[in-house]
Amino acid sequence: xxxxxxxxxRIVIPIGPQHPSLKEPGxxxxxxxxxxxxxxxxxxxxxxxxxxxxCESRSFIQTLYLIERVCGICSHTHSTAFCQGIEELSGxxxxxxxxxxxxxxxxxxxxxxxxxxLGVAAHEIGFDTLFMYSWRDREKVLDILAEACGNRVNYGIxxxxxxxxDLDDNVIQGISKMADSLENQLKYYLDLVMIDTTLSARLxxxxxxxxxDAMKFGAVGPVARAAGISYDIRTIEPYGAYGExxxxxxxxxxxxxxxxxxxxxxxxxxxxxxxxxxxKNIPDGGIAVKAPRRIPAGEVISRTxxxxxxxxxxxxxxxxxxxxxVRVRAPTEANWHGMxxxxxxxxxxxxxxxxxxxxxxxxxxxxxxxxxxxxxTEVMDWQRLRQYSIEWYKKRGVDMxxxxxxxxxxxx
Amino acid sequence: xxxxxxxxxxxxxxxxxxxxxxxxEYLDRKIYxxxxxRIGPPWYQPLADFLKLLGKETIIPAxxxxxxxxxxxxxxxxxxxxxxxxxxxxGRNAVAYFEGDVVVVLYLLTVPTMSxxxxxxxxxxxxxxxxxxxxxxxxxxxxxxxxxxLLAPGLIxxxxxxxxxxxxxxxxxxxxxxxxxxxxxxxIAGQGKLERAPFDxxxxxxxxxxxxxxxxSGKLLALFRMSVDCELVLIASLIxxxxxxxxxxxxxxxxxxxxxxxxxxxVFFTIMRSVMARLRVDQMLAFYWRLLTPVAxxxxxxxxxxxxxxxx
Amino acid sequence: MQxxxxxTVQAEQAIVEKICEKFGFLTGKVFVQRKxxxxxxxxxxxxxxxxxxxxxxxxxxxxxxxxxxxxxxxxLGFIYLLVNEEGVILALKERAPKxxxxxxxxxxxxxxxxxxxxxxxxLFGADVRGLPEGxxxxxxxxxxxxxxxxxxxxxxxxxxxxxxxxxxxxxDADKEAKSDE
Numbered sequence: 069x070x071x072x073x074x075x076x077x078r079i080v081i082p083i084g085p086q087h088p089s090l091k092e093p094g095x096x097x098x099x100x101x102x103x104x105x106x107x108x109x110x111x112x113x114x115x116x117x118x119x120x121x122x123c124e125s126r127s128f129i130q131t132l133y134l135i136e137r138v139c140g141i142c143s144h145t146h147s148t149a150f151c152q153g154i155e156e157l158s159g160x161x162x163x164x165x166x167x168x169x170x171x172x173x174x175x176x177x178x179x180x181x182x183x184x185x186l187g188v189a190a191h192e193i194g195f196d197t198l199f200m201y202s203w204r205d206r207e208k209v210l211d212i213l214a215e216a217c218g219n220r221v222n223y224g225i226x227x228x229x230x231x232x233x234d235l236d237d238n239v240i241q242g243i244s245k246m247a248d249s250l251e252n253q254l255k256y257y258l259d260l261v262m263i264d265t266t267l268s269a270r271l272x273x274x275x276x277x278x279x280x281d282a283m284k285f286g287a288v289g290p291v292a293r294a295a296g297i298s299y300d301i302r303t304i305e306p307y308g309a310y311g312e313x314x315x316x317x318x319x320x321x322x323x324x325x326x327x328x329x330x331x332x333x334x335x336x337x338x339x340x341x342x343x344x345x346x347x348k349n350i351p352d353g354g355i356a357v358k359a360p361r362r363i364p365a366g367e368v369i370s371r372t373x374x375x376x377x378x379x380x381x382x383x384x385x386x387x388x389x390x391x392x393x394v395r396v397r398a399p400t401e402a403n404w405h406g407m408x409x410x411x412x413x414x415x416x417x418x419x420x421x422x423x424x425x426x427x428x429x430x431x432x433x434x435x436x437x438x439x440x441x442x443x444x445t446e447v448m449d450w451q452r453l454r455q456y457s458i459e460w461y462k463k464r465g466v467d468m469x470x471x472x473x474x475x476x477x478x479x480x
Numbered sequence: 481x482x483x484x485x486x487x488x489x490x491x492x493x494x495x496x497x498x499x500x501x502x503x504x505e506y507l508d509r510k511i512y513x514x515x516x517x518r519i520g521p522p523w524y525q526p527l528a529d530f531l532k533l534l535g536k537e538t539i540i541p542a543x544x545x546x547x548x549x550x551x552x553x554x555x556x557x558x559x560x561x562x563x564x565x566x567x568x569x570x571g572r573n574a575v576a577y578f579e580g581d582v583v584v585v586l587y588l589l590t591v592p593t594m595s596x597x598x599x600x601x602x603x604x605x606x607x608x609x610x611x612x613x614x615x616x617x618x619x620x621x622x623x624x625x626x627x628x629x630l631l632a633p634g635l636i637x638x639x640x641x642x643x644x645x646x647x648x649x650x651x652x653x654x655x656x657x658x659x660x661x662x663x664x665x666x667x668i669a670g671q672g673k674l675e676r677a678p679f680d681x682x683x684x685x686x687x688x689x690x691x692x693x694x695x696x697s698g699k700l701l702a703l704f705r706m707s708v709d710c711e712l713v714l715i716a717s718l719i720x721x722x723x724x725x726x727x728x729x730x731x732x733x734x735x736x737x738x739x740x741x742x743x744x745x746x747v748f749f750t751i752m753r754s755v756m757a758r759l760r761v762d763q764m765l766a767f768y769w770r771l772l773t774p775v776a777x778x779x780x781x782x783x784x785x786x787x788x789x790x791x792x
Numbered sequence: 793m794q795x796x797x798x799x800t801v802q803a804e805q806a807i808v809e810k811i812c813e814k815f816g817f818l819t820g821k822v823f824v825q826r827k828x829x830x831x832x833x834x835x836x837x838x839x840x841x842x843x844x845x846x847x848x849x850x851x852x853x854x855x856x857x858x859x860x861x862x863x864x865x866x867x868l869g870f871i872y873l874l875v876n877e878e879g880v881i882l883a884l885k886e887r888a889p890k891x892x893x894x895x896x897x898x899x900x901x902x903x904x905x906x907x908x909x910x911x912x913x914x915l916f917g918a919d920v921r922g923l924p925e926g927x928x929x930x931x932x933x934x935x936x937x938x939x940x941x942x943x944x945x946x947x948x949x950x951x952x953x954x955x956x957x958x959x960x961x962x963x964d965a966d967k968e969a970k971s972d973e
Contacts, residue, residue, distance in 0.1 A: 087689070195677075197754045200517055201517065264757075269757075283854050304828075369829060380858065397858040397873075415760055417684065420686045
């Protein structure tokens with residue numbers, strides 16, 4: 069293998085598909101001269117499982133649950149975008165309370181996603197203490213999410229026409245308590261990032277993507293905002309209840325990993341403000357309206373602001389209950405393109421943090437699902453998965469076998 | 481003869497060093513975990529890890545040089561064990577000592593690092609090659625300040641024997657105050673020597689998997705890990721013998737003091753590792769050459785001046 | 793209500809008017825769907841490329857967010873989604889027959905389209921001319937040629953993942969199965 073890998077004074081090293089710095093498979097082939105990266109090739113697609121094809125053979129309600137599993141971290145934003153699209157097609161208006169609940173869950177999701185990112189980024193630069201701290205604080209958010217939705221991730225709270233669960237007073241009090249304690253922690257992290265010398269030595273000037281390049285490569289989310297582009301769907305196209313909620317777009321002009329870190333931490337503080345506004349102003353009323361079984365024919369482009377950036381769903385319906393085409397453009401997909409530009413000319417040591425700084429979500433970008441059952445990993449086809457879930461519920465006293473499924477041929 | 485062998489192999493020689501290294505590893509991991517809001521491992525974890533590794537299959541890569549691959553961990557451990565003989569642990573003097581043994585200790589200390597470099601190089605893997613080059617780069621960075629810091633106290637004590645230095649400073653404890661900068665340099669350079677954060681780029685997990693040792697497994701890895709742990713004991717003992725040589729004259733009490741001093745040094749190492757991010761190789765080099773080496777040089781100059789005016 | 797509707801989409805209307813002014817033949821083919829959404833009818837290759845260049849150079853649509861491939865029966869549809877700084881989406885549609893699914897790569901104008909156009913090649917079998925060299929995306933190495941999973945006539949249940957072959961049932965076998973019933 070060495071003959072191929074070492075050419076003159078250049079070494080070609082593969083980062084991935086399996087590598088400790090990558091939490092999901094992706095292959096970055098890096099050519100090094102000494103410690104400097106001279107060339108980078110980005111290979112993604114390991115997680116592609118044809119989710120969009122699967123959507124074309126299921127009713128839109130089944131598709132909703134499939135879409136929620138596009139990503140493990142930002143599942144709510146995908147299901148929100150999808151529901152919004154269907155609601156727009158069929159002309160439903162979501163009750164105001166439901167819109168507020170969607171915003172609350174979305175902001176909680178942003179908090180937990182950014183805290184997760186902060187931990188991963190700290191780990192990439194060998195600062196494990198910050199990693200442990202931020203993940204400890206993330207638990208507070210996950211506890212609230214579990215109480216509100218019954219699940220730590222993949223909340224399953226969205227449905228076409230509203231939400232499936234109401235937030236009770238316990239949850240609302242829990243949110244305001246969590247917001248207070250988390251705010252102190254976040255301010256501490258912000259100070260830490262600003263003051264600590266080793267952190268700024270590892271973050272400043274790394275993964276530069278200037279405003280012009282960010283526009284050219286179509287970067288979205290914190291990557292674009294750290295380059296000074298004030299692009300946030302929550303203000304550009306206020307969806308759901310965001311029209312009534314004041315949202316401050318956080319930007320920064322460092323245009324490097326340091327800027328992205330600062331933007332993410334400030335965004336979390338902003339999310340806390342939004343949460344406080346929401347729990348103060350959440351209206352009473354119903355949480356869902358009935359959705360029709362068939363959706364009128366038409367096409368719609370729906371977008372939301374995911375924790376990682378702009379998330380676009382293209383939905384086309386042909387008038388039946390099965391959608392003609394669903395195309396999910398996750399934010400990571402938009403951020404890949406600037407990566408090669410960011411990597412080249414840097415030190416090898418900065419490659420992991422540069423990759424991590426866009427908060428890549430490979431599953432999102434490739435649209436995939438992996439099924440883990442116990443310690444053996446296997447791919448179940450649709451029928452077996454259904455059988456498995458029926459048995460799982462039977463053990464717990466619920467008989468799901470009586471629920472009829474429409475004819476849909478299985479695959480993968 | 482028998483008592484010499486007991487001293488070399490059992491106490492305060494190899495067996496004690498190995499056992500104490502496991503205790504220090506446990507302490508290191510436990511404090512590190514507590515600082516990070518984790519629970520941390522139970523006290524027997526390092527021993528369990530070691531025994532488990534011994535029972536695992538040893539895989540030697542097809543491309544690797546078999547002989548070197550197997551000999552290097554043993555060489556590394558042997559060098560550490562040999563140099564430990566020259567460090568006073570139990571009683572006023574070390575098991576063996578002669579004028580100039582600190583130089584021998586310092587040179588034996590480079591053997592584990594060189595073994596690590598060669599191990600990475602002969603494994604012929606991509607990550608291990610980069611890791612071993614980084615190991616060597618780091619060695620060039622920390623060696624000069626570390627050596628100067630450890631030799632500088634010898635200028636005042638007019639001896640280059642570890643036991644001699646310990647004896648001198650225990651008789652004249654106030655002179656130790658002159659060596660405070662060297663003490664700081666030795667602690668920081670020692671952290672680099674042990675490849676611990678923030679100077680752990682040679683084994684940066686998230687960049688090059690685990691550097692030079694990435695191809696190692698089973699018994700050979702266990703030996704390497706043990707020699708790294710023993711290096712920790714060695715460095716802590718060396719620093720405590722040279723810079724913290726407070727003695728009471730009572731052998732048992734002195735031994736207790738030795739344990740306290742080495743544990744205190746370890747706690748410092750652990751806190752340092754937990755509050756900083758990993759420096760890049762170029763930043764590490766700049767730090768050692770621009771900051772630590774000048775401080776060590778200044779210390780040398782001061783000690784030479786003091787030595788000139790010294791009347792003892 | 794109607795007035796409100798028109799006043800909120802003024803900016804979008806202005807863009808449409810500009811396009812129609814420049815390209816008279818597009819009148820009626822470009823329309824405002826709703827706030828922040830401008831759609832076109834499926835266009836010819838030349839019309840499409842002219843409009844895309846114009847949108848990028850003159851109208852400030854600096855970002856191409858992605859391409860949606862669709863299977864429209866006889867044709868393949870390609871929807872290029874462009875975004876300007878105000879967040880207005882301009883969805884340009886292009887169409888090519890399945891018998892000759894040839895389109896030109898737009899990566900020269902928008903470098904960020906590379907992965908999305910590769911996806912069109914892999915999943916829809918589009919023949920994208922001028923795409924830069926690079927690894928295929930997203931299908932694995934060793935995927936059988938001529939299998940385009942996102943086309944409607946490609947049924948996943950006929951694909952054998954172990955041997956990586958696509959085995960559609962023969963038509964007469966279908967009939968036999970029916971007569972058995």
